[in-house]
Amino acid sequence: MRSFSPKLALILGLSTVLFVGCSSATSSNNTANSTAVSDLSKKVDDVQKFVDVQKKSVNPGLGTIMIEYSQRFSKAWYAAQAQNWDLAKYQIVEMREIQETGEVDRPNFANSLKAFEAGFLDPLEKAADNKNMNDFSAAYDKAILGCNSCHAGQKNAEFSNFKFIKIQKPKNPPVDYMDFEGQK
Numbered sequence: 308m309r310s311f312s313p314k315l316a317l318i319l320g321l322s323t324v325l326f327v328g329c330s331s332a333t334s335s336n337n338t339a340n341s342t343a344v345s346d347l348s349k350k351v352d353d354v355q356k357f358v359d360v361q362k363k364s365v366n367p368g369l370g371t372i373m374i375e376y377s378q379r380f381s382k383a384w385y386a387a388q389a390q391n392w393d394l395a396k397y398q399i400v401e402m403r404e405i406q407e408t409g410e411v412d413r414p415n416f417a418n419s420l421k422a423f424e425a426g427f428l429d430p431l432e433k434a435a436d437n438k439n440m441n442d443f444s445a446a447y448d449k450a451i452l453g454c455n456s457c458h459a460g461q462k463n464a465e466f467s468n469f470k471f472i473k474i475q476k477p478k479n480p481p482v483d484y485m486d487f488e489g490q491k
């Protein structure tokens with residue numbers, strides 16, 4: 308079914324009201340009416356522009372999402388090192404949440420993101436649930452390969468792939484304001 312543009316609907320609706328209401332109108336009234344319609348049309352355009360700007364500011368692109376994604380991934384590593392399994396799990400759960408935003412905002416990447424989640428975040432979370440450092444470490448290494456393989460396989464209008472974004476195991480904690488050991 309073809310959807311009817313809300314803007315067109317609004318303009319047609321208003322034109323009808325003006326036309327019916329002023330059917331005995333003089334031509335100067337008609338001029339006033341068409342000025343009103345074009346003013347309204349401009350206002351609707353302004354509202355649309357405003358909505359577009361707002362959408363951009365609340366819908367971060369994948370590059371912005373990836374900054375949070377990778378920081379949480381790194382924090383998960385240091386949480387696991389500190390045997391703070393709840394924090395490790397928490398970071399993975401938060402990765403899933405921010406990735407959902409990516410799936411909605413950038414549907415082109417949704418399938419690859421979902422595949423990464425099932426293939427790499429599930430085992431990582433399971434290892435955290437089981438408080439198993441060996442499994443966590445193995446799942447972490449595999450996830451890094453998963454990050455990089457997605458980067459190699461994706462493209463956008465400017466870049467034919469994202470191989471230049473290569474993830475490695477973190478060498479330092481991403482922040483120093485958190486005690487990865489948590490509260491005892």
Ligand code: HEC
Pocket residue numbers: 368369370371373374376377380416419420423450451453454455457458461462463469472474
């Ligand atoms: C859907 C496949 C996909 C997966 C899976 C993926 N990425 Fe990304 N990543 C991208 C794309 C595409 C970009 C570039 C996005 C853009 O700029 O529009 C990107 C960008 C990045 C960036 C650059 C952001 C910056 O400026 O710092 C980092 C870092 C990053 N990803 C980390 C990761 C990490 C860590 C993982 C795994 C835990 C991961 N990515 C998994 C697709 C993916």
